[in-house]
Amino acid sequence: MEEIEREIIEIAKELIPIKAISPESGGEGESERAKYLSSKLREWGVKHKIYTYKDRTGTSRPNIIASNGNIKESITVIAHTDTVVAGDINEWKTDPFNAVVKNGNIYGRGTEDNGTGIIAGMLALKNLSESDRSKYSMKLVLAADEEVGSEYGVQALIKDNLFRSDKMFIVPDWGTKSGSDIEVAEKGRLWLKFTVKGKQTHASTPDRGINAAKIGSALALEIDSDLHKRFCVRNTIFDPPESTFEITKREANVGSINIIPGKDVFNMDMRILPEYAPDKVLKAVREVMRKSKANVQLDVIEKSEPSKMGSKSSIIPILSKSINDVLGVSPNKVGIGGGTVAAYLRYAGKDAVVWGIEDGMAHEPNEYARIENIKRTITVLNRIFLPGKSK
């Protein structure tokens, strides 16, 4: 086995059993993981600092910032240390909190999301010594709290001005199998909850009540069709190329088939192209609600703006060249409907791309990372900083 493969497996085996689930999801936070990663960096002689924020549950949320040198211009790689829960344990063929190596893959919760980013970032940094002649120094951020909004992770680091001298960022937290896609834009997001009020009665005497389920169903379809008609611009860097407006969770109402429900609650998930402001969509939703005359309450569960890179990017050509040299493919620029920390960096005017080589197993049961993909990610990252070295 190659040395680099041995190192990847060793870190995975030590990292994955250290749970780092957000306290908001009933977990312990990232403290133990950060302790382990910091001890690894210390062992390798890599300089780093830890920035810790206390969240509203009183839990410490540590963020590690490491660097390989003191060249003024740096490229910053950001991975996140927290993971989501395992989900239904019966769906897993292996213990989610043990890194199990099988057929060239490492299985376990967090092996891909964002274990690939952590391990590739750590080993890429280890491979670069301070004496390596390069145009840029490499910074590595191992951030907390990504899965529930980055309030105590990247958002806090931006607020505290810790990225003031950093311009270029790579976020290895999304990717395609070939590694040929660079994400440069993310759709905005609206999560809306509608509570329709009616009047409960026996199903045989509908005139005595108001059927909230019927009103809610009509309203949901009306909003769905109105938004699709109104916000129909296509932008082909995205897949799908249009904004999406989907009726999702419907809350349980009455317990019997013969009761007309007096309350109906439905939710919608909307992913909005950068061409539209989420507030404009929200205004359209309120208009449909007004016209329907339904007694309905709207709660905005989440609203985030779309993010798009500026037209002058330095990181895109640098990363593209490295991808081309190592993988032999010329990268495409793409947009996604999901969200990463790159959005916060872009809001702050930073030059941030999202890139990785992944099978797309995030948040799924039997999540795995291919060892080969982690190896290739390390090579691509290293090549950026050691442009003189051969493949």
Ligand SMILES: [Zn+2]
């Ligand atoms: Zn992630």
